[in-house]
Amino acid sequence: MTTPPLQHRAHFDFSISFANGGGLHGEGFRLDLPRPELGSDEIGILLVKHLGLALVSDMEIRGLRIVQEQHRGSRGADAAAPVPGRVIDLSHPIEAGLVTYPGLPVPIITPHLTREDSRAKYAPGTEFAMDIITMIGNTGTYLDAPYHRYEEGGDLASLDLSTLVDVPAEVFHLRDSWSADHRGIDAVALADRDLAGSAVLLDTGWSSRFGTPEYAVGAPFLTEGGARHLVEAGVQIVGIDSLNIDDTESGGERPAHSILLAAGVHVVEHLTNLEAVPARGARFTAAPPAIRGFGTFPVRAFATVSTSH
Structure with missing residues (x-):
């Protein structure tokens, strides 16, 4: 880390x-x-x-x-000033059996072509491994496109890369701003900056529980008011290092997903290592594969810090 x-x-x-x-x-x-x-x-x-x-x-x-x-x-x-030219990895590694969101299928990795079998197909000394991964799109650190929430929304293949790559990052370090009795991150916590065109990343510290049963209970989230504020502020991406951008313990409503994705704001969930990113000055990238008819897929999310910051 x-x-x-x-x-x-x-x-x-x-x-x-x-x-x-x-x-x-x-x-x-x-x-x-x-x-x-x-x-x-x-x-x-x-x-x-x-x-x-x-x-x-x-x-x-x-x-x-x-x-x-x-x-x-x-x-x-x-x-x-951080170390010049840093690249900060904000993604959870994916492996067979990884539990991202309790109750969803875990990844299964199986060989299609083993190195041993490949030796009969290629020149001496040349070998390859080809593997198959079966997984739900909601695995590891992933991005939600509008199609995830809305049938007529844009799918992963429709996303504009300029809104996903090298986006100015505004990191809100909120580890001491929420509690078990007040888990919601509201507009007032996000109101002190100009956020137009930015990737707003919410550092709650919850990723330290990733992969454990504790990760699924009592997680911090973005409130409906917080989501409306970010849309009005003109953000491009909202990311969080928690179980979900919404409160999954309040019933079936998902106001943050609904508001953000309706406005074309990308949602990235299950980030990690946000404590290493400065509040301002970094750039954020989280680009999924261009898959048609698909709304959610893992990304290799990372932040870069320029030598001038």
């Missing part, structure tokens, strides 16, 4: 006064830092940039602590 770059955040309380009257107060605020050796004044400037404030006349930072912690995408603070 790729090791994320070393990053730091500031934890503090604050009070802000405005030149034209009024004020703003915050408790337990957390803010990304471009480097750890910043003082209160510099952090105050970053806070103003992050909140988009104007006419600030006075600011007090209290209880400041600098903590080694992954960035969450604060405005005004560039993420610590």
Whole structure:
């Protein structure tokens, strides 16, 4: 697994006064830092940039602590520079017997031509293996096309590659933003960025349970309101490292799938290793085979980080 770059955040309380009257107060605020050796004044400037404030006349930072912690995408603070030219694999490997979604068939791999049998067909010293894999499209890390949800929707072969390859990634690191009592990721958690044309990737940490019985119970998901917000924001892809983009424990309704796929937004489920991807600056690729009359298939999803980020 790729090791994320070393990053730091500031934890503090604050009070802000405005030149034209009024004020703003915050408790337990957390803010990304471009480097750890910043003082209160510099952090105050970053806070103003992050909140988009104007006419600030006075600011007090209290209880400041600098903590080694992954960035969450604060405005005004560039993420610590990762290793140049990194390619970060975000896919679960597929193997015979892999349980992706409990209750669905597991992959079966059988030989069509063994290396031993091939030796009689080719020149001396030349041999090949040809294998057959039988699996449901919902295996490993996979992409949903509109046809998955809608009979008249576009199938995998109809998808525009420009919307699947090298798409700007906006990663929301949400591991501390949901709980067993509040599993839904709503619009308010996604509202602080310009997301037009991006791949929004939801890092919940749930992929650590992949392949275990715990993966199927209590998983975080995107709410109906969150899905509507992303469509209105003009995103191209929404990915999650959880069991499903929807809440599978609330009955048969699937509002996130319905809203996103109706709008032509690609859905990628069962991602992994999202903690290694910076909140901003990476590019995301998840392209399935061009299969006609098919709506879901595994992808080799990955993020790339340019040398300039």
